[in-house]
Amino acid sequence: MQIGVINMNLTELEVSQRATILSFEKITPSFRTRLMDLGIYEGARVILLNKLSFGRLYLVEVDDIELCLRQKDASLIEVSV
Numbered sequence: 001m002q003i004g005v006i007n008m009n010l011t012e013l014e015v016s017q018r019a020t021i022l023s024f025e026k027i028t029p030s031f032r033t034r035l036m037d038l039g040i041y042e043g044a045r046v047i048l049l050n051k052l053s054f055g056r057l058y059l060v061e062v063d064d065i066e067l068c069l070r071q072k073d074a075s076l077i078e079v080s081v
Helices: 029-037
Strands: 007-009 018-023 045-052 057-062 065-070 078-080
Touching: none
Parallel strands: none
Antiparallel strands: 007 078, 018 045, 018 078, 045 057, 057 065
């Protein structure tokens, strides 16, 4: 791990914070495939745009694609800041 790099899951980001997706291996293979079909992949830069519905939904942007994820799915995506 590099100095100054913090690993966390997507739900731990603050609104407007940018991160890099490290892993989403904990997500089911079928949902992982759906995410990759949308252009979400390991190494992609992600921005947390907003937390909705009292933190149950996370609006993120990856490569100009906006996507809303459920909290339980977002918590399984590991990112680095």
